[in-house]
Amino acid sequence: MGKMVSEDEEAAVRARMPHYDSADPYKLPALMPSSADRSIRSFDPDDFPAPGHRSDEWRYAPIDRLDDFFHPFTPSGLTEVSAAFEDGTPVAGPVRFGRADAGSCPAGSVGKPVDKASAVQWQASAGAGRIWWLDVTGSCDQPVIVRLAGHGDGLDAVHLVVTVADDARADIVIDHTGQASLAEGIEIRTGARSHVNLSSIQEWQKGSRHLGSQRIEVGRGAELQHNVISLSGSVVRLRMDPDFAGPDGFLNMLGIYFADPGSYMEHRTMVVHNHPSCRSRVIYKGALDGTGARSAWVGNALILPTAPKTDSYELNRNLVLSPGAVANSEPQLEIENGAIVGAGHASSVGRFDDEQLFYLESRGIGVDQARKLVVRGFFADLIGQIGVPGVEKQLMDTIDRRLARGESSDMARILEED
Amino acid sequence: MAEMSEKTAIAQNVQETHVLEIRGLRAGVETKQGRKEILKGVDLTVRTGEIHAIMGPNGSGKSTLAYTLTGHPKYEVESGTVLLDGTDILALKPYERARLGLFLSMQAPVEVPGVSMTNFLRTAVTEVQGSAPSLREWVGELDEAMRRLRMDPRFANRSVNEGFSGGEKKRSEILQLELLKPKFALFDEIDSGLDIDALRIVAEGINRAEKADHFGAMLITHYTRILRYVKPDFVHVFADGRFVRTGGPELADELEQTGYDRYLPQGKSESALA
Structure with a gap:
């Protein structure tokens, strides 16, 4: 405090300030306790508490396998990072890609690390110069x-830092394959009025571990479709922290996951509405098959006092295909603004629909075949919403291969070997 | 009766006749309050070429009969037999019954997201026939069947029953009937939720399929409306879990006048049950 104020003056100022009333929390939503005030954001790992099973942040994750x-x-440097157009030609024209120095690209400017793992990842990446920059300065006609x-x-x-210029249109796919233990940070900033479709695909080999943090800023009046598709890997935990750079943005988040025995898939979508008239949709759906298959989805929509006319909705659905699989689903909403269009959430964990199976069986389709049709349909329905034909085909091929595995042990052996 | 003799004449032209015999069928469901018996001794014989209208009040067990015959897991059979050409089908899985030639047109066909109608229909036809139809023949047959039912060709690429209107769902059921060519078909309130034009298209479909494939039909309905288009050989009254009366087409007209109250247990009326 630069200027001295008398105690009386201070008391008078305090009396004029609105006060939070816990007996009537919705009277002034802007005064409600906010997770934004509690959340730590820092480049320094020491600023975060050690992860434990009791912390909200890490309670579902198998932290003993992630120490x-x-x-x-x-960094071991065992992850090869490259970029090309979908047809295999090198990126050119409006697309630039390369390894970058922390100073030469906007790394760290979209958002600070959000948890201990992402702060450690930031340090490790910056220290070893493992930072890449994909910069899209205009529209491109192929992904x-x-x-x-x-x-x-x-x-x-x-x-990885992804920046897309104002008014640009781009489809971007970040494809994760092979054997890895990867700490990953992705920062995404889309320009004003841009249209971006960005997919993060996880098709890791068995035993792989992947902890990722994606900090996302949707441009003023821009539209971002953000797809996360996690189909394999031992531990995949991705946390997305999107907010908006200005009003009228639309964030459409689609998540698809398939957990099998021994695999753990966690996705966190922590949407912050910080500007007026923005829309967000979060649809995350997954299937779990087999004993020990585990998943978690935690979604939050925080609607700040600065974001009137917000329209947000989040949904999580889990299809448990066989006994012994565990799906956790935790939708949250923090509404600190009374003048919004809508804020909704829905969440479910269900088994196979007996009525669907009976319908197919009553048409002569055998039990196994009927189950496969239903599961394939579950994924086809979602994958069809990605909007990038090449990606959709690649993913349906993977799903078909996974479903074929159940058909004969010989087939399963062949597929395990590659 | 002229109607009936004409049908008999057709029946004699067809080489194969099949018979479905339901004998003393008792079945029910498990509820929180314990077991609830719904079918209380059902007897009926249906031959190919015959159309049986099964009429009765709400809650009498008509739909349960349809589901029990086709093997829905919710319904447990207590006793009785159901023979299709001498084979007891009660021990068979739903898909095995379908492959033997049983078809159920459901009152509320289920949506199966992400499974296209073409994929579903071709899979079903392949399973029921035992081999995949040749692609060229298949596409032709599907197009033709859809055209006759006045269905939009784009319909084939949509997910099974997803976002279909009531009328589209029922037409989709008739499309399946025409492609699967069953020996016996059950129609569970195929007339519910249909406007008059859709009802006519659906009824035409049933009549056309009946003529072509000569199946035995059980037409479960609450109202006599559809019987103006699909002429039954027999009309049965189903009440409180069993058949209580059987007659010719004239019985439907009588029911139109008198209602179902006289067939209900004492003290209950149709309006009270609803």
């Missing part, structure tokens, strides 16, 4: 594919 992600490390190919278990760190 190395929480301590400073030197840009960024490949992260894992070549081993040594813990690696990669930081």
Whole structure:
């Protein structure tokens, strides 16, 4: 405080300030306790408490299998990072891609790390110069594919910055394959009035671990379709922290996951509405098959006092295909603004629909075939909403291969080997 | 009666006749309050070429009969037999019954998101026939069947029953009937929720399929309206879990006048049950 104020003056100021009344919390929504005030944002890992099963942040994750992600490390460099157009030609024209210095690209400017693992990842990536920048300065007529190919278990760190210019249109795919233990940070900033379709696909080999943090800023009047498709890997935990750079943005988040025995898939969508008249849709759906298959979805929509006319909705659905699989689903809403269009959420964990199966069976379709049709349909319905034909085909091929695995042990062996 | 003799004449032209015999069928559901018996001794014989209208009040067990015959897991059979050409089908899975030639047109066909109608229909036809139809023949047959039912060709690429209107769902059921060519078809309130034009298209479909494939039909309905278009050989009154009266087409007209109250247990009336 620069200027001295008398106690009386201070008391008078305080009396004029609105006060939070816990007996009537909705009287002044802007005064409600906000997760924004509690959340730590820092580049320094020491600013975050050690992850524990009791912390909200880490309570579902198998943290004993992730301990190395929480301590400073030197990246193994076993993840190969490259980019090309979908047809295999090198990126050119309005698309630039390359390794960058922290100073030469906007790394760290979209958002600070949001948890211990992402702060450790930031340090490791910045320290070893493992930062890449994809910069899209104009519209491109075919998808840009960024490949992260894992070549081993040594813990690696990669930081990727994606920027898209004002008014640009682009389809961007970040494709994760191979064997890896990867700490990943992605920052995404889309320009005003841009239309971006960005997919993060996880098709890791068995035993792979992937902890990712995506900080996302949707441009003023821009539309971002953000797709996350996690189909394989031992532990995949991705946290998305999107907000808006200005009014009238539309964020459409689609998540698809398929967990099988021994795999854990966690997705967190922590949407912050910080500007007026923005829309957000979060639809995350997954299937779990087999004993020990586990998943978690935690979604939050925080609607700040600065975001009147917000329209938000989040939904999570889980299809448990066989006994012994566990799906956690946790939708949250924090509404600190009384003048919004809508804020809704829905969440469910269900088994196979007996009525669907009976309908198919009553047409002569055998039990196994009927189950496969229903599961294939579950994924086809979602994958069809991605909007990038090449990606949709790749993913349906994977689903068909996974479903074929159940058909004969010989087939399963062949597929396990590759 | 002229109607009936004409049908008999057709029946004699067809080489194969099949018979479905329901004997002393008792079935029910498990509820929180314990077991609830719904079918209380059902007897009926249906031959190919015959159309049986099964009429009765709400809650009498008509739909349960349809589901029990086709093997819905919710319904448990206590006793009785159902023979299709001498084979007891009660021990068979729903898909095995379908492959033997049983078809159920459902009152509320289920949506199966992400499964296209073409994929579903071709899979079903392949399973029921035992081999995949040749692609060229299949596409032709599907197009023709859809055209006759006045269905939009784009319909084939939509997910099974998803977002279909009431009329579209029922037409989709008739499309399946025409492609699967069953020996016996059950229609569970195929007339519910249909406007007069849709009802006519659906009824035409049933008559056309009946003529072509000569199946035995059980037409479950609450109202006599559809019987103006699909002429029954027999009309049965189903009340409180069993058949209580059987007659010719004239029985439907009588029911139109008198209602179902006289067939209900004492002290209950149709309006009270609804």
